[in-house]
Amino acid sequence: MSIRAASRLFATAASSNHHKVLVVGAGPAGLSVANMLYNKFADSGKTLADGDIALIDGSEWHNYQPGWTLVGAGLKKKEDLRRTVASLVPSHLTLHPQHASTFSPSTNSVTLSSGSTLTYDYLVMCPGLQINFGAIKGLEEALKAGTRQSQVGTIYSYDGCDQVWDAVNGFQGKKAIFTQPKGIIKCAGAPQKAMWMSRHKWAQQDKKVDVEFVSGMPSMFSVPKYSKALAALAEERNVKTSLDHDLVSLSHTDRKATFKTGAGETVVKDFDFLHVVPPQGPLDIVKNSPISDASGYVPVSASTLQHTEFPNVFAIGDASSLPTSKTAAAVTGQTPVLVHNLHQLMESGRVGHAAYDGYTSCPLLTGYGELMLAEFKYGLVPQETFAKFGFDQAKPNRAFYHLTKDLFPFVYFEFMTKGRWYGKDAIFPPKF
Numbered sequence: 001m002s003i004r005a006a007s008r009l010f011a012t013a014a015s016s017n018h019h020k021v022l023v024v025g026a027g028p029a030g031l032s033v034a035n036m037l038y039n040k041f042a043d044s045g046k047t048l049a050d051g052d053i054a055l056i057d058g059s060e061w062h063n064y065q066p067g068w069t070l071v072g073a074g075l076k077k078k079e080d081l082r083r084t085v086a087s088l089v090p091s092h093l094t095l096h097p098q099h100a101s102t103f104s105p106s107t108n109s110v111t112l113s114s115g116s117t118l119t120y121d122y123l124v125m126c127p128g129l130q131i132n133f134g135a136i137k138g139l140e141e142a143l144k145a146g147t148r149q150s151q152v153g154t155i156y157s158y159d160g161c162d163q164v165w166d167a168v169n170g171f172q173g174k175k176a177i178f179t180q181p182k183g184i185i186k187c188a189g190a191p192q193k194a195m196w197m198s199r200h201k202w203a204q205q206d207k208k209v210d211v212e213f214v215s216g217m218p219s220m221f222s223v224p225k226y227s228k229a230l231a232a233l234a235e236e237r238n239v240k241t242s243l244d245h246d247l248v249s250l251s252h253t254d255r256k257a258t259f260k261t262g263a264g265e266t267v268v269k270d271f272d273f274l275h276v277v278p279p280q281g282p283l284d285i286v287k288n289s290p291i292s293d294a295s296g297y298v299p300v301s302a303s304t305l306q307h308t309e310f311p312n313v314f315a316i317g318d319a320s321s322l323p324t325s326k327t328a329a330a331v332t333g334q335t336p337v338l339v340h341n342l343h344q345l346m347e348s349g350r351v352g353h354a355a356y357d358g359y360t361s362c363p364l365l366t367g368y369g370e371l372m373l374a375e376f377k378y379g380l381v382p383q384e385t386f387a388k389f390g391f392d393q394a395k396p397n398r399a400f401y402h403l404t405k406d407l408f409p410f411v412y413f414e415f416m417t418k419g420r421w422y423g424k425d426a427i428f429p430p431k432f
């Protein structure tokens with residue numbers, strides 16, 4: 001055994017239950033924070049010891065979830081969009097391959113599913129959110145039967161996304177409904193992307209299908225500029241939209257979906273194909289812990305990303321309370337801010353003053369070869385990267401389509417999860 005390997009083994013063994021920085025969740029948020037923080041220390045000439053930063057994640061696989069929309073449209077294979085978690089964690093970071101089960105911020109400790117306890121100096125919460133398939137009566141049974149059989153599908157799961165493509169491609173019915181639930185979800189544009197892509201496929205196949213978008217939300221999209229453009233597109237393309245209609249139950253054997261309207265009415269609709277996006281919310285283990293607020297998410301300053309009560313705790317991504325949309329793109333804007341502020345805190349005892357502006361993006365596929373690239377910040381104010389080149393990003397465009405389909409998955413695995421992608425600043429670390 002080399003001296004370096006022996007000393008690493010010793011360091012890992014000696015400190016295996018205590019870490020300077022403990023990151024919960026090895027999704028895009030957790031991986032990019034852990035790697036960017038390590039890189040930041042290394043770039044400043046103060047390389048951290050192996051195991052000073054550790055990740056906790058009990059999942060075997062890390063999925064590029066934005067790609068599930070592409071799988072549902074037959075553009076990618078789902079197997080190509082995932083890696084094992086272990087393969088994404090470099091050897092200088094420790095991976096605890098278990099889920100966290102309880103958090104005790106007053107004692108700086110986290111209990112794992114095995115029952116063992118880890119302690120930390122600093123904690124970064126990135127465990128994502130939970131998709132509540134059981135909240136819609138009849139959904140789990142329909143998905144269990146398989147989308148081809150039940151004609152009910154969802155791109156919001158690894159198991160479901162390719163079944164959606166199979167059902168859409170072979171669809172022989174007349175009436176298709178695509179739903180979006182009321183409330184906060186990951187990538188609020190995705191329910192509609194599934195609808196636009198399916199509609200286009202059926203048009204290409206010369207199938208006459210009545211397409212309806214039924215949403216529990218009051219508008220097509222939260223940002224007025226894009227909402228208006230999408231409503232105009234729906235009108236032009238003969239897509240019926242029913243807003244303020246929240247899916248509450250379905251019967252795949254009767255092919256009926258039941259909605260509750262904002263006014264409290266019950267509306268039943270027939271379908272031949274139903275694409276469902278289930279309601280989503282905070283993870284139970286976070287919601288039921290002292291680290292969350294009444295909403296169940298981890299409350300952090302919207303600017304510095306530091307916990308509002310525990311100064312050695314930070315959070316980003318889907319698990320955080322940040323009042324912006326929950327996307328991987330938002331994570332790319334949040335990570336450099338968190339890393340700067342945490343690095344300052346670790347080095348000087350005072351949190352840094354880098355400020356997150358709420359940047360997020362939603363690449364709205366509106367058909368094969370076209371995409372509306374929504375980019376905005378806090379206050380639902382558009383903040384468009386390509387405006388300076390004369391693009392109006394509310395107009396669907398082929399170049400944006402190829403960015404999303406071909407470039408982003410590559411950037412995600414080669415740069416973002418390695419902590420070398422800085423949102424709007426791409427590969428150039430921002431100066432704060």
Ligand SMILES: Cc1cc2nc3c(=O)[nH]c(=O)nc-3n(C[C@H](O)[C@H](O)[C@H](O)COP(=O)(O)OP(=O)(O)OC[C@H]3O[C@@H](n4cnc5c(N)ncnc54)[C@H](O)[C@@H]3O)c2cc1C
Pocket residue numbers: 024025026027028029030056057058059062064065066067068069098099100101126127128129155156157186187190283285316317318319326327328329330331361362363
């Ligand atoms: C269908 C779909 C389409 C999307 N489209 C886009 C898009 O076009 N653009 C975009 O930017 N974003 C998109 N998103 C959203 C994006 O994927 C998420 O916002 C992003 O993955 C959030 O990253 P995260 O690291 O916070 O959470 P996650 O990616 O959910 O990762 C959380 C990690 O925490 C782990 N974990 C869970 N519980 C525990 C626990 N108890 N202990 C330890 N670890 C735990 C999980 O195993 C997981 O690895 C889409 C999502 C979906 C589902």
